[in-house]
Amino acid sequence: MSDDIIDLESDDQSIDDLGPVDYLVVEFPVGTSTFNGEMAGQLADLVAAGTIRLLDLMVIHKDEEGSIDAFEVDDIEGLDDLRGLETEIAEILAAEDVVHLAAAMENGSTAGVLVWENAWAAPFASATRRAGGQLVATGRIPIQAIAASIEAEIHDSTEGE
Template sequence: MSDEPNEPGPIDYLVIEFPGSRMTGEGLPLLVDLVDRGIIRVLDLIFVRKDSDGSIRGVELADLAGDDRLDLTVFEGASSGLLGRDEIDDAGKVLEPGSSAAVLVYENVWAGPLAAALRRGGARLVAGGRIPVQEILASLDAAENSA
């Protein structure tokens, strides 16, 4: 083991829209599992609502967790300070009126030790990115149809 402090992994964010503001909580156990296994660390989790008139507002976790089906209290206090009013407004711009969204900022904890080891070995990251899932699915469909 190294005496070096843990290096943070890459930080990512997701904006997850819930059309019609219908949140079932179906993905919540999977998110909790990722945190429990140390794969990610939730830095921020906020909720945004875009009303039918186009106005955008932040929504408190307590306002979402009152139906006994969606218990978000495990993430109460998840706030690194990275998200503010500008990010709420930006997230709201991509939402359909009458919808809500979760804005999740998380650290890829699994990647921190790997990145540190590579740097110690003289490697450096020279590019990175993400392929949108829609592109992957379209590519897979095209390959299946041409087979």
Template sequence: MVASTGHEPCELGPIDYLVIELPQGTTTLTEQMTDQIIRSVSDRTLRILELLIVERDGAGDLTVTEFEELTDRGLRGLDASLVEILAGEDVHNLASAIAPGRCAVVIVWEYLTATSFTAAVRASGATLVAQGRIPAQAIAATLRGDDEDA
């Protein structure tokens, strides 16, 4: 995948999104999540492209807190990498996975460790024609022998 910002094109690694429903009564990232995000960004494993907190009330209405509004000072160093790529419709679609009365973190991240491979594919004239993700739960079920869950 190649992105251009009007300057030279840049190679991108695979980009994923996560919707993480938080424990009941929790409305922000846990310290463990914050620490791991900071570590993964610092060691250049991941680049955070979008980070939101989404609350779904009992009636199903959403309250979205943008990254800039978060009070967690530990994440302030991520500002430079955020590009806010999710439109309002995207957020509403992703939020459909959140149970009423719950809160979730929505994260879009790029795997920086794969950018050199992506560049090699492009430089060789090859084209990535399919990409996918196998849920970890499916792999774990297969390894346990739970065929009906895989």
């Protein structure tokens, strides 16, 4: 992500109070998207519950020739559930971030880009920093890998029967 500074002054929150920040890009190839508002509703629920704090949300479209258009949430019709969250958005994605993210997309596809603070983890992250700790690694385990591992364990345990 860009090196832009998040303005936390308006939230009476310092950088030391932040939880971990994550991002994801979800691509929808041509003809596969069936937007019905469910994703927007789920995201709004996560913000309302205090689980996350939405920092940036945009949609990137890459046409058949590879040209890129990026839209912030307030520029897109039909996202009323998310428009109410726009005061929470710090808009930290820069133009070079959009170009970098779009490079991984197929021509003709559309992608949603979401940047959020894991607000639920902020108190633990702050305590860790106050104790002198620093993050040295982070990662994700895809759900498909967990399912495959469980299936392999079940197969191994039933093989000897």
